[in-house]
Amino acid sequence: MPTRTGRPPKISRAEIVAAALRVIEEDGVGALTMRRLAREVGSTAMAIYHHVRDKEELLLLLLDDYAAGIPRPELPEEPRERVVAAAMAMHEAVSGCPWVVDVLRADDLMSVGALWYPERIVDAAVRAGLTTEEAVDVYRIIWHYTMGEIGGRAVARRRREEERSTYRERVFAELDAEEFPRLSEVAGRWEELTARDTYAKGVRALVKGLLP
Amino acid sequence: MPTRTGRPPKISRAEIVAAALRVIEEDGVGALTMRRLAREVGSTAMAIYHHVRDKEELLLLLLDDYAAGIPRPELPEEPRERVVAAAMAMHEAVSGCPWVVDVLRADDLMSVGALWYPERIVDAAVRAGLTTEEAVDVYRIIWHYTMGEIGGRAVARRRREEERSTYRERVFAELDAEEFPRLSEVAGRWEELTARDTYAKGVRALVKGLLP
DNA sequence: CTGAGTTTTTATACACGTATAGAAAGTAGC
DNA sequence: GCTACTTTCTATACGTGTATAAAAACTCAG
Numbered sequence: 001m002p003t004r005t006g007r008p009p010k011i012s013r014a015e016i017v018a019a020a021l022r023v024i025e026e027d028g029v030g031a032l033t034m035r036r037l038a039r040e041v042g043s044t045a046m047a048i049y050h051h052v053r054d055k056e057e058l059l060l061l062l063l064d065d066y067a068a069g070i071p072r073p074e075l076p077e078e079p080r081e082r083v084v085a086a087a088m089a090m091h092e093a094v095s096g097c098p099w100v101v102d103v104l105r106a107d108d109l110m111s112v113g114a115l116w117y118p119e120r121i122v123d124a125a126v127r128a129g130l131t132t133e134e135a136v137d138v139y140r141i142i143w144h145y146t147m148g149e150i151g152g153r154a155v156a157r158r159r160r161e162e163e164r165s166t167y168r169e170r171v172f173a174e175l176d177a178e179e180f181p182r183l184s185e186v187a188g189r190w191e192e193l194t195a196r197d198t199y200a201k202g203v204r205a206l207v208k209g210l211l212p
Numbered sequence: 213m214p215t216r217t218g219r220p221p222k223i224s225r226a227e228i229v230a231a232a233l234r235v236i237e238e239d240g241v242g243a244l245t246m247r248r249l250a251r252e253v254g255s256t257a258m259a260i261y262h263h264v265r266d267k268e269e270l271l272l273l274l275l276d277d278y279a280a281g282i283p284r285p286e287l288p289e290e291p292r293e294r295v296v297a298a299a300m301a302m303h304e305a306v307s308g309c310p311w312v313v314d315v316l317r318a319d320d321l322m323s324v325g326a327l328w329y330p331e332r333i334v335d336a337a338v339r340a341g342l343t344t345e346e347a348v349d350v351y352r353i354i355w356h357y358t359m360g361e362i363g364g365r366a367v368a369r370r371r372r373e374e375e376r377s378t379y380r381e382r383v384f385a386e387l388d389a390e391e392f393p394r395l396s397e398v399a400g401r402w403e404e405l406t407a408r409d410t411y412a413k414g415v416r417a418l419v420k421g422l423l424p
Numbered sequence: 425c426t427g428a429g430t431t432t433t434t435a436t437a438c439a440c441g442t443a444t445a446g447a448a449a450g451t452a453g454c
Numbered sequence: 455g456c457t458a459c460t461t462t463c464t465a466t467a468c469g470t471g472t473a474t475a476a477a478a479a480c481t482c483a484g
Contacts, residue, residue: 006431007479034471046472047433055471060379105360106367108406109383115392122394136398136405141414145353148317148360155318167272171321180327182334186348193348194320202353205421206414218461219449246441258442259463267441426484434477440470447464454456 011041013051017061024062029099056103060111063100067093068113075120079128080207083121087142087203090117094146098154101147108143118143128211138210145206149199223253225263229273236274241311242373268315272323275312279305280325287332291340292419295333299354299415302329306358310366313359320355330355340423350422357418361411 019040023032034045034055041048052058073089075082093114094101104110109118118139125135159166168190177184186193231252235244246257246267253260264270285301287294305326306312316322321330330351337347371378380402389396398405 003481004431005429005481007433009432011433033469035469044434046435046474049472050432057379102367105363106365106371107379107383108364109380109395109402111379112383112386115383115387115395119392119395122398126394132394132398133405135394136402137408137410137413140406141357141410141417144360144364144414145357146360147363148356148358151317151363152320152356152359153318155314159318167269167319167323168321171319171324171327174324175327180331182338182344182347183321183327183331186334186344190321190348193345194352196349198349198353201349201422202356202418205353205418208421209417209419210413215451216461217451217459219463221462223463245439247439256464258444258465261442262462428483429481431480432478434475436473436475438471438473441468443466443468445464445466448462450459450461452457452459454458 009051011043011047011051013061015041016048016051016058017065020058020062021065029097059100059103060107063097063104064111064113066097066113067111070096072116075124079124080211082124083128083138083142083207083211084200084203086117086120086124087146087207088200090114090121091146091150091199091203093117094150095153098150098157101151101154105147105151108140125211130211138206141210142203142206145202146199149202221263223255223259223263225273227253228260228263228270229277232270232274233277241309271312271315272319275309275316276323276325278309278325279323282308284328287336291336292423294336295340295350295354295419295423296412296415298329298332298336299358299419300412302326302333303358303362303411303415305329306362307365310362310369313363313366317359317363320352337423342423350418353422354415354418357414358411361414 016037020032020037023036023040034048037058038045038048048058052061070093073085075085075089094104094110109115121139121142122132122135125138126132130138156166172187172190175184175187228249232244232249235248235252246260249270250257250260260270264273282305285297287297306316306322321327333351333354334344334347337350338344342350368378384399384402387396387399
């Protein structure tokens with residue numbers, strides 16, 4: 001008997017997610033507040049909490065939706081290259097919505113719609129000759145590195161948008177050249193040096209160091 | 213003429229930092245709010261903002277204070293081992309106050325009191341035969357990895373304290389064994405597998421992969 | 425038709441970080 | 455003493471995520 005009892009719902013999870021995506025697309029993730037979202041679906045902020053546990057879960061649902069829509073790249077057969085390619089695809093996917101990093105950090109498995117990436121990485125690592133345990137380690141290490149990389153860029157971007165300077169300037173200003181010769185050597189070029197994308201380099205190093 | 217004009221200050225930066233450390237020690241970092249801190253120094257929340265730009269800066273000051281008090285370990289001479297040891301020391305230092313990770317993420321140089329770590333790492337990398345640019349890359353890659361690792365653990369711990377479950381369970385519940393054979397193979401052991409500390413393993417891999 | 429039970433929605437409220445405006449308390453020149 | 459100027463502190467307010475309590479809208483048993 002599929003007869004539902006209780007007050008009939010006015011809004012649904014799917015509706016909420018759709019509205020959230022709309023808001024983000026229109027006004028950026030900064031505009032996505034529970035009250036705004038409520039207005040968008042024609043309800044109140046607290047009503048949303050009956051369909052979604054909290055804002056974190058909402059963001060995770062968005063990631064899910066987003067990740068499911070990304071085309072999976074063709075991966076090379078050679079195990080090491082396969083891991084690298086999968087990691088870079090994952091990196092690119094998460095880079096698409098860097099605001100989820102805060103939510104993701106702890107969840108080393110991402111969302112349901114994004115399990116493709118860990119599956120490929122673990123699988124390729126096993127094919128390279130590792131035990132399952134070792135392969136999981138490899139995945140998690142890559143995962144941590146990836147989160148750190150994207151998280152750093154996300155925060156930096158946020159600061160730039162709010163024109164709130166980094167504390168970096170202050171660090172370099174107080175820098176003692178005697179005590180820190182290497183750092184003062186690069187002090188002037190730091191901005192330029194750290195602007196480069198070194199993710200691929202890092203992943204390759206990890207693969208080289210972790211796979212037989 | 214060192215005569216100071218204007219209304220004489222009732223509170224000082226040092227006092228604020230000291231009070232903040234006290235609060236954290238007594239009731240944890242979760243209890244450190246601007247209002248609580250104001251009560252602690254006998255002032256109002258907004259008064260604090262005359263001595264500290266925002267809460268981020270306050271946390272950074274705390275890190276500075278904390279990092280300055282940590283003894284620097286003796287490092288091995290061999291460049292590769294030196295990088296590993298310095299990275300692990302840095303990891304341990306930041307692990308001591310994981311709540312700063314949110315602030316740190318973007319600032320790849322940490323605070324003034326913690327410059328010792330990047331200096332050693334860059335220096336050791338140069339000694340290993342890399343150019344300065346390459347050495348900076350190495351440092352930043354290690355930095356990202358470190359932030360990702362600690363950030364993950366910090367968020368996980370926070371969730372545990374709030375008894376808010378991870379979304380992980382849900383992920384494994386919906387897992388399709390056909391589509392994700394590797395992951396479902398380890399599904400039951402995931403908690404156990406991911407509890408292990410793999411930081412050293414990752415750093416060693418990076419060093420092996422990045423240094424000649 | 426009535427009352428109990430269930431689910432969803434609404435109203436209200438709290439603590440948070442912090443923006444803004446202005447008051448308070450000092451010094452310097454007259 | 456008086457007025458300008460400067461620095462610090464206070465009061466008030468906003469928007470945020472979300473806890474709590476109650477109201478509303480439905481089904482079903484009698």
